[in-house]
Every structure is written in structure tokens, then in C-alpha cells.
Amino acid sequence: MTDCQGDGAGCPMDLYEKLNAQGDKVRALKAAKAEKADIDVAVQLLLKLKVDYKQMTGQDYKAGCPPSENSVPPDNGPAVDGADDEDTVDPWNVSTTSAKGVDYDKLIVRFGSSKIDKELVDRIEKVSGQKPHRFLRRGIFFSHSLIYNSISSYCSRWLQDVFDIPLVIQMTDDEKYLWKDLTLEECHRFAVENAKDIIACGFDINKTFIFSDLDYMGASPEFYRNVVKIQKHVTFNQVKGIFGFTDSDCIGKISFPAIQAAPSFSNSFPQIFGGRKDTQCLIPCAIDQDPYFRMTRDVAPRIGYPKPALLHSTFFPALQGAQTKMSASDANSSIFLTDTPKQIKNKINKHAFSGGKDTVEEHRKYGGNPDVDVSFMYLTFFLEDDEQLEKIRQDYTSGALLTGELKKILIETLQPMIAQHQERRKQVTDEIVKQFMTPRPLNFNI
């Protein structure tokens, strides 16, 4: 990508001309009655370019209207929420009007990523020699950008175990301070508490570095150097377009995306990568975090670093249904890692939105709808056995399985998992957290 004006992301005029050319191509294909698949590919690229254009300029692309110089997006309008009737997905808002939840196929087009299809899952199995994680098999991590190149990169625990790679986990306590009405000390304490839950998931201490921004920024000149590099190459117009910031936002929020971006570059961690800047990074993240990493991927080549690869995960739905929001302040909106077996049972029985019919008779006759049933959605996250899950789906759809029975399966799946987690978390001492959070070399083979 060329940089015409030194203000990042190529220049609007380049993109405008690309859009003109792509529009011509689509019209030519249609006029020539080309194959539907070919037209679809051209249209998808056109849509992607339009999203990029809107993000860069704040304007909708219109043929014949070149970008104006001072174009900015309207205040308060998150740019990724481009069209009516679309889901809203940005780092601070996720909303949808559909009970099935967010339409991820649309998001894939909007965010310009690619779906993790059967072929790719098979390929991961072949390379790793292990059965891919159920999150990959079931499309919970549903899209990717560059997983092909990312085997030698950071990754989540499963990828870590299978591929023997180092994992770096950023706790953005500075972000929490900037967005919430909390003190720095509170935000830092929450970060350490969260680290305990992460450690309880079983990460390998020899391959995992967990850090708080508030600590690590002041412990690594290399990290700050990368932050400043990124901050020099991103304008307010760009973060306004990407994140919907306004002039009333504090300068901390405005510059924060650079801090979220810096760990994507391996020389931010000289103690791990020995100053190498060419080690590529894979970021498994929920798709609402995508704007940060779109920005990062845009900046990377301009500061001489490889682009990070992304694995996008779906959202974990609230108990009340996929179109409502989970909230840490509403105990009934989700199952918490601190819940007792009784709380788990009560919450699921009382609050988990059901795709079943109103009466047993109707349910037996017409069957339930697993696509909107939150208990079933949770099972796709937590039940390991693919065949058992498929049987549940079929039985629930046919009406053979009642809502109460489905809920019981979920309760009995979750209760031991969470109890085990709590048991492991108890064993995570402050000393262990300190070890995970100490900058140090890690053991891996890349």
C-alpha cells in the first residue's frame, strides 16, 4: 500500500480510483453474463473497498465524487456500523436485533476477513497432527486473516500446546481506567485478578507472558518505542473513522489504540524474541476487537513490521438471548466463573432463553429451535463430543428432547467444569501470578 500524504492508510484518492475500477469490473462481468461465482467475488471486493473507503474518509463512496480533503465521519457514528439493519459491532458495543445473534457471514464481508472452512480445519489437523479444537471445528472462531502464515506466532492455549509457541496476554488496565470511573489502582487490581482466571485455564508458565499495560509500559522502552511509532502513523481522522471517537473524548482514549496494537510486534518483547521484529503474531480475539487490529494491520508495513494474523471468535451470548447484552453488573445475564453449582442450575433454569414450544404437547409435535436456544448455544461452546452435540440438536429439533432435559444436560456439563476451574484458581497463588507477569525469556521452538 502506498502512502501518498504521509498520514496513513494509503490515500483516499488511490482508494477512490480502485473503487471506480472495481465498479467497472462488476458492471462488465454482469453485462457479460459471467459466472455467478465470479460476479460474487468481484462484488465482495467492491463491498470491502467501500467499507475501507468509509473508514478512511468518513464518507460513503459515490462514483463521480472524489474524496474531499477535510472529509471526516460524523461524530458519534461508529464507522463499522455502516448500513441500517446491520449489527453494531465495535470494541465497546455489540448489538443485534436477531435472536440468532450477530450475522457473522455479513461481518466477514464487512471486516474483509475469511471464513474458517472445513478445508482449513482439515489443514490445521494435518499440520498439527491433532484434532482441531472444538472452537475451530464448530466455527466459534469463525474467520481468519492469515492463519496460513501464523504457525510460528503467538496463539491461544490450544495452539500453544499443539504448536509449541509462546503466548503473550495483554491486560489493558489503562484502557479500563480511561473508559471507566475507576482509579488506576482498582484497574490494576482487576487486571491481576483476571490474570488468575486466565492462569487457571492451564496455560504453560514456561511459554506464557501475561502483562498489565500499567506495569509493562514502565518496564520496557522497546514497548513504548513501538507505541510511539504507531502513534506517529495514525491520524485522529483515522481513529475517528474506525472507533467513532469525538472531539469530546479524552486524549487518552484517542491514543489508546496504539497501545492495544503494539504487542502485535515481536520486538515489543525483547526478553522473549531477542529483538527480532519479524516473528509474526496470531491474535485470537472476539470480532468486536477487530477494529484495533485492522488498524494494526494497516500500520504494520508502514513501520516495517509483519502484519498480525487474526482469528475471530463469535460472541458468547447472554442467557436472555443472543440479542441482549451480557453484563458483569447483572448476575443473571450470564454464568460466572464464581457461580456455585446451585447458582448455575437456577440461572439456567430461570433465565436461559428457550427455543422450545410453550407446552410439552406442542414441543413434542413441532419440535424446538436450537438456533435461538441459549442452552444449546452454550453447549456448542462447552460440550466436547461432536456426535453427542449433533444428536442433541436433532432430538431438540424433532421434539424428542424437551427444554428441561436440554437445560439439564447443560447444567451437568457446566457444574463440574466450573467447579474444576474454581479449584484450579484457588491454587493460583500471588507468587504464581507474579511469575507469569514477570518479563522473562520463554521456552519455545520457532
Place this chain on the structure above:
Amino acid sequence: MTDCQGDGAGCPMDLYEKLNAQGDKVRALKAAKAEKADIDVAVQLLLKLKVDYKQMTGQDYKAGCPPSENSVPPDNGPAVDGADDEDTVDPWNVSTTSAKGVDYDKLIVRFGSSKIDKELVDRIEKVSGQKPHRFLRRGIFFSHSLIYNSISSYCSRWLQDVFDIPLVIQMTDDEKYLWKDLTLEECHRFAVENAKDIIACGFDINKTFIFSDLDYMGASPEFYRNVVKIQKHVTFNQVKGIFGFTDSDCIGKISFPAIQAAPSFSNSFPQIFGGRKDTQCLIPCAIDQDPYFRMTRDVAPRIGYPKPALLHSTFFPALQGAQTKMSASDANSSIFLTDTPKQIKNKINKHAFSGGKDTVEEHRKYGGNPDVDVSFMYLTFFLEDDEQLEKIRQDYTSGALLTGELKKILIETLQPMIAQHQERRKQVTDEIVKQFMTPRPLNFNI
């Protein structure tokens, strides 16, 4: 100052009401034919409030027109450059149309500071038991905010020597990187080279800490914590108003003022002040740096810190005259610390703007004008003896002293000073720089 909307600096409506009240007061004083001095004081406060209002809202205050909600200053308009015919003074631009240079009395009103008058200089002499530095005696440091409270604070070398206080010197190499087309490594190297010149001025190594932002940010979690605190309490609207940033500026520039502000707070240096956050800071700076510290003084009470005090210095004029700019890239625009005795002589003889007459005869008859004569201005900076300086002023004004003779005095004053500086600089080894730049305790009594 109350904070009505959580977006800093009190709220525009509060300030608007203060302005209404102050306008009423001025009118009442005039109607009552009060003492001129009383009216002047009331008018000065009114002017100051108007400047604050413009900075906060981007609008000129008008009685009867309350501030609108989304008011912002026009892009590209540095807010301190409020009226026509006024000097432009902000951290990146200093310009004036007067050969005498910037009108500092006007700046004092505009910036809301106070002049260092005879009374204050006498008071410094009494408290310190030493003759005040010529920069104070001659108004080179010409205004102050809170010097009364600042004896137990950081200070420049003279203040350090006289008052036995620690001095912290910030090298903003990150700022240079953000504003200039240079690499991080180049900016850092320049900072170290500049540190050598500073050290050569004779600062006490036991009382002086010099730091590069690029190094110290990554070496002090306390420093970054203060940066984030400041960044949370300053909005883009505010920095837009104060510094004239636009939407096309990179997010690094936009958030940089917080990094310039953080060293004003003593707990940014726990190795020196042991975590105390109540040690007040005195900042001797050229008045073009004032916007940073106006912002800092505004933020300080809202994050629980004392406001830093300021000592404003005049600008050192360019050889070609006070209305032109010194430039590091124009060797003839100033005397450099690296100049040879011959270069000093040639530059002053060829380029120093003269306040003398065209011929010796005219000069003898009408006399010269020391107020616009750059050689005389330089002597006010460099000649220690007040009586000798006054005699030169009188002789030049009367015509007894010719321009060539005045220039000769300056040349003979500067040549040994600069030679001595060069000699001292040679003795500043990399090891000494390293010591000055190492975070460590300092020796002082406050």
C-alpha cells in the same frame, strides 16, 4: 474549579457566568468612577477569563450568548493567537512584526501570568542571600505564576545552586520523533548530544536528573501512570483549542502534551522524591512552552496534585533581528555552541542586525537604538556586569559608542564564554552522560 461534565477545565457555562459577573463588575467600577488601578485589575481579570473561555470553547465570549454544546475552535487556529496584530507564540511558532521582538507585557496579560518586578527580585535576593541571576535582574525571565510557593521545587542551575534543590530535565525525544522526519534512533541520539551541552553548563550531578522520554517512559511505571491520569482529564477539544491540532494530526501529537506535563508532578520520580506527590515544581521555560503548562496547571488539582509554578523567559533573538526566526538549519541565524572564535567574529560583524545609523557622522549626531540592536540584546543575556551594560546602553544611545565597537564588545564577551563551554563539553564523557541519565536518588534538602 468544579468539573460539571467530567471533560475537564470546569464547564463552559460556569466560565460564561463568571465572565458575565466580571463584565458587570467592570461596568459598575467605571460607572462609579473608581480608582484607575482598581479598574485596571478588574479589566485584566476580564481579559484573562476571555482567553480561558476562548481556549475552552473555541468561541469568543459574547454577553447574552451562552456557550453552545459542540463548540470547537476552528482548525489550524492556535488559540493563543487570539487577536490581529498580536504576536504568534505557541510551542512550534514564534513570530512578531516588531523589531523590538515579542511584546511580553501583552503576553503576560494573555497568558495570565505576573511580571517579575523589582520587588520580587529583591525578595529572591533576601531569601537566597545571593545576588539574583542577571536573567532575573534584567527581565529575561520576565513573568512568573507562583514563585512565592516554589522555593522547595525544581529549578534551573542558578536556583539549584542558591537554594539546594533537585533539578529534573526532560529531553522530549519522542516529541521530536512525532514532529520531525527522523527515526527514533536519531531523535534519541540528539537527546544524548543535547544532554552533553546541558551538562557542560555546570549542573551538579548530585542534584540533577536528565532523562529522555523514550528511555524513561519504559523505565518508570509511575511516570506512565501520571501520563495516563493526565490523558484521561484532557479532551481533544482542549488540546485543539490550546495547541491548534487538527483532525489530520497523528494521535501521537494529540496525546503528547500529557507526556510534557507529567514531569511537573513529583511522584513521576519516586527514586528522587520517594513517592511524595506534594513537592511543588518550578518550571523555568521560554514562554512559547506556556500552553503545555497552562494545561498542566488546569489538570493538576483535578488529579490531586499541586500546580507547577512557571518562570517565563524571553526568546533569544536571531542575529538578523527579533522579528526573524533562529533556525538550527541556518548557520548564520545565530551563534552556535560549536562556533569557532573566527565564526563568532564573522557572524556578528556580518549578520547581527544593527540599531546604529548609516554613517559614522549620523551615528555620532543622532545616536543608535539599543532596543532593536541585536548585539546589545545579546549582551543583556551574556554580560554579567549591570553597570557596564547600562553604560554601553547610554553610550550607544548617545552616539559615543559606534556599532563596530559595540559588536567588538559582544565578540570579546562571547568568544571566551563559548570556548570555555566547548572545553567543558569535551570533558563530558559518555560515562558522565550515563550517570546524569540514570534514575537514582539525588542529594538535596527540602
